[in-house]
Amino acid sequence: MDGQEEKATIEVGHCSQCGRPPVWRVANALLCVDCFHKFEVARTLDFRIAAIGMNYAAAEMDHLAPFGGISPRIQVPDIPRGSTILNNIxxxxxxxxxxxxxxxxxxxxxxxxxxxxxxxxxxxxxxxxxxxxxxxxxxxxxxxxxxxxxxxxxxxxxxxxxxxxxxxxxxxxxxxxxxxxxxxxxxxxxxxxxxxxxxxxxxxx
Incomplete structure (x- = not known):
C-alpha cells in the first residue's frame, strides 16, 4: 500500500467492516485482526496471480530461446496464515x-x-x-x-x-x-x- 497502511495507534473506533475493535489502519479504514487478515489474503492473491503469470512467461521464453533456462523466477508467496474462516467450504x-x-x-x-x-x-x-x-x-x-x-x-x-x-x-x-x-x-x-x-x-x- 506504500504508506497507506499502518498499525492503529489508538483503541477508539470500530473496524469499518465488522464493528470489532481495530488494530490496523489501511488508507482511511480501520480493520480488526480478522478483517486485516482477509485484506492481506486478497492482496497476496493478486500478487500470486501476477507472479505465476510472470513465471509462466519466463518459462515460455526459455523454451523458445536456444540457450533457455536462465530467466529468473519469482517466488510465489504462501497465503498469510491466521484464523481460518471459511464462508463457503x-x-x-x-x-x-x-x-x-x-x-x-x-x-x-x-x-x-x-x-x-x-x-x-x-x-x-x-x-x-x-x-x-x-x-x-x-x-x-x-x-x-x-x-x-x-x-x-x-x-x-x-x-x-x-x-x-x-x-x-x-x-x-x-x-x-x-x-x-x-x-x-x-x-x-x-x-x-x-x-x-x-x-x-x-x-x-
Whole structure:
C-alpha cells in the first residue's frame, strides 16, 4: 500500500467492516485482526496471480530461446496464515491435519468473489470438488495437496477476467485433475459432474 497502511495507534473506533475493535489502519479504514487478515489474503492473491503469470512467461521464453533456462523466477508467496474462516467450504476437523488449510482458505476467498460476480454454478462446482478432495480417504496427504494446489490455481484463474487468464496452464491443471480424479474412486463421480462445468466456464467445451 506504500504508506497507506499502518498499525492503529489508538483503541477508539470500530473496524469499518465488522464493528470489532481495530488494530490496523489501511488508507482511511480501520480493520480488526480478522478483517486485516482477509485484506492481506486478497492482496497476496493478486500478487500470486501476477507472479505465476510472470513465471509462466519466463518459462515460455526459455523454451523458445536456444540457450533457455536462465530467466529468473519469482517466488510465489504462501497465503498469510491466521484464523481460518471459511464462508463457503465445509471441512471436518478430522481431515484438517491432512490438508493445507491455506489452500482451502484461498479457494474459499475466490469462491466468494465468484459468487459476487454471479458465478453460482462454477462456485458450487469448486465447493463440491474441494470438499470431496479434503475428505477423500483413498488418496494420501501428498496427493491431496497436489490436487488442492491445482484447484486453487483454477479458482484463481476463474476470478480473473477472460483476457488475463492463462489458458494453457488452466488446460494443464484440468488435465492433471482429470487424470487423478478418474483413477480415484472417491473423486470419479463428482469429477464427472464438475469437469464439464469448469470446461464450459473457461470456454473449453
Amino acid at each position: 465445509k471441512v471436518d476437523n478430522s481431515v484438517v491435519g491432512s490438508i493445507n488449510t491455506g489452500n482451502v482458505a484461498s479457494i474459499d476467498v475466490n469462491i466468494s468473489y465468484l459468487k459476487k460476480a454471479g458465478g453460482d454454478e462454477v462456485s458450487a462446482a469448486l465447493v463440491e470438488l474441494t470438499e470431496t478432495i479434503a475428505r477423500a480417504n483413498d488418496i494420501d496427504d501428498g496427493q491431496k495437496q497436489v490436487l488442492l494446489d491445482q484447484v486453487e490455481f483454477v479458482s484463481e484463474q476463474a476470478v480473473k477476467g477472460a483476457e488475463g487468464r492463462r489458458s494453457g496452464m488452466i488446460s494443464a491443471a484440468l488435465s492433471a485433475l482429470d487424470s487423478t480424479s478418474k483413477a480415484t474412486a472417491s473423486l470419479s463421480a463428482i469429477w464427472n459432474s464438475v469437469h464439464p462445468i469448469l470446461r464450459h466456464f473457461f470456454g473449453m467445451s
